[in-house]
Amino acid sequence: MTQIFAVAEEKMGKSINSLLNEYAAVRAGRANPAVLDKVSVEYYGTPTPIQQMAAVSVPDARTLMIQPWDKTTLKDIERAILMSDIGIHPQNDGSVIRMQFPPLTEERRREISKTIDKLAEDTKVAIRSIRRDAMDKLKDKKKASEITEDDLKSAEKKMQDLTDRFCKEIDGHCAKKSKEIMEL
Numbered sequence: 001m002t003q004i005f006a007v008a009e010e011k012m013g014k015s016i017n018s019l020l021n022e023y024a025a026v027r028a029g030r031a032n033p034a035v036l037d038k039v040s041v042e043y044y045g046t047p048t049p050i051q052q053m054a055a056v057s058v059p060d061a062r063t064l065m066i067q068p069w070d071k072t073t074l075k076d077i078e079r080a081i082l083m084s085d086i087g088i089h090p091q092n093d094g095s096v097i098r099m100q101f102p103p104l105t106e107e108r109r110r111e112i113s114k115t116i117d118k119l120a121e122d123t124k125v126a127i128r129s130i131r132r133d134a135m136d137k138l139k140d141k142k143k144a145s146e147i148t149e150d151d152l153k154s155a156e157k158k159m160q161d162l163t164d165r166f167c168k169e170i171d172g173h174c175a176k177k178s179k180e181i182m183e184l
Helices: 002-025 071-083 106-143 149-184
Strands: 042-044 046-049 054-060 063-068 088-093 097-100
Touching: 002 071, 002 106, 042 071, 063 071, 071 088, 071 097, 106 149
Parallel strands: none
Antiparallel strands: 042 046, 054 063, 063 097, 088 097
């Protein structure tokens, strides 16, 4: 039975890590190399992340600079950025690509805040799904007479407490990220 809890807790932890990675990629008005994490460039027939093809730096708060190690890939990198949903137009000067992050408007901040809330809610749904799977396994153990009714009830309460703890953590991360976006 402890294995069921360990597996559920590990999966819930991974869900939170995934949420935090999503939050890192949210474009927040200042230059952040994480916005390029989901952008892949076709390089010798293989989709390759930009970070593996170029040096990505932040020369100032609103500029992201991409300097490819192979200059022939400049156009491919630029095309991949344009095709992504980042929403920033890259500027290619022949040796590096610069991306200027515009300051956020109040309307855009609200949109980003809604996106943050949606990501948090999706993660909570994933956490609840993990809880449901764990509860089903506990009920199967009860049916197989491996645990008693009392053990099942206490295990269900423990699983609910675990779920509540992770949902509360998600709410904290969501509030922190929303506050960060609204204060920029």
